Amino acid sequence: MNGSLSVTVDLEDWYHIPSVCSSPFSVYRNVDEFFKTWNGRYDFLSEPTKRVLDILDEFNINATFFVVADTIEHYPGLVESIVDRGHELACHGLNHACKIDPDTKKQLMSVEEFEQRTLVAKKMLEKISGEKLVGYRAPNALVSGWMVDSLEKLGFKYDSSVSVNSFYNKTDSALNTVSSFPYYPEESELEAGSDRNFIEFPWAYCQHGLKFPASGGPMLRFLGSSFILDGLTQSLKRGHTIFYFHPLDISCTRFPSLGNKRPFYWCIKGKLVEQRVRHILSKLSEVDVMCLRDYSGVSCV
Numbered sequence: 001m002n003g004s005l006s007v008t009v010d011l012e013d014w015y016h017i018p019s020v021c022s023s024p025f026s027v028y029r030n031v032d033e034f035f036k037t038w039n040g041r042y043d044f045l046s047e048p049t050k051r052v053l054d055i056l057d058e059f060n061i062n063a064t065f066f067v068v069a070d071t072i073e074h075y076p077g078l079v080e081s082i083v084d085r086g087h088e089l090a091c092h093g094l095n096h097a098c099k100i101d102p103d104t105k106k107q108l109m110s111v112e113e114f115e116q117r118t119l120v121a122k123k124m125l126e127k128i129s130g131e132k133l134v135g136y137r138a139p140n141a142l143v144s145g146w147m148v149d150s151l152e153k154l155g156f157k158y159d160s161s162v163s164v165n166s167f168y169n170k171t172d173s174a175l176n177t178v179s180s181f182p183y184y185p186e187e188s189e190l191e192a193g194s195d196r197n198f199i200e201f202p203w204a205y206c207q208h209g210l211k212f213p214a215s216g217g218p219m220l221r222f223l224g225s226s227f228i229l230d231g232l233t234q235s236l237k238r239g240h241t242i243f244y245f246h247p248l249d250i251s252c253t254r255f256p257s258l259g260n261k262r263p264f265y266w267c268i269k270g271k272l273v274e275q276r277v278r279h280i281l282s283k284l285s286e287v288d289v290m291c292l293r294d295y296s297g298v299s300c301v
């Protein structure tokens, strides 16, 4: 294998997913509305996050955590504990809102609003980390070229949201020039260009005729560790690649049954998925692992 690996963790709770909040088909318009009306338990995130931190220590991994910034407000001490364990903080939006429509890819938020909200999130996270924040991952991986232009303007150095595969495309670019290794996106779009002060870290895929998305997340829960390992191993032959999961993926607690369009979304999670994460990390123990800000391309752009 030629490439290096970054282990990335998306820090968000069950109500952040688009069937519950902040998408065109969600139950609640946004997270603020959720907190105004929800009276039950909301924190299903703290406990599995502690276990994720222990797993990363066990494998001696320095990871990148893409954090939804409003968790700082609702989970006192949680984001601080990630920084204390030496991991990189990166931005996963202020409230995990969709910025483009999942079906039409049309803008759901003006450029000005996106920049204003992302800057608030960046500053909140920088206050906790005490360091400049350079990474972004689009909530629900819904990303567009105009967003990357804004991210560069706001001082970000990289994004990690693009997934090339034969089944879905959550961007408004064809991605014909994109593979699974890092590249410089063209201005105002996501095709690969050259020499830009900004890097895109796309996700892994495995190719068996068709290209299957294989970086982790829901694919890890539904299709298992052999499938993800196949994708990561193939992608490592192409260059640097990304493994990702959520603390929620390893939660053993049943989440409130709420949400449009995704009745089976959480049917596989918990200890089984935790074992899969451990299995993947142990199988890749010979690979160079680094957080994204330490990838050489980020420091020199």
Ligand SMILES: [Zn+2]
Residues within 6 Å of the ligand: 010, 012, 092, 096, 138, 139, 140
């Ligand atoms: Zn997310």
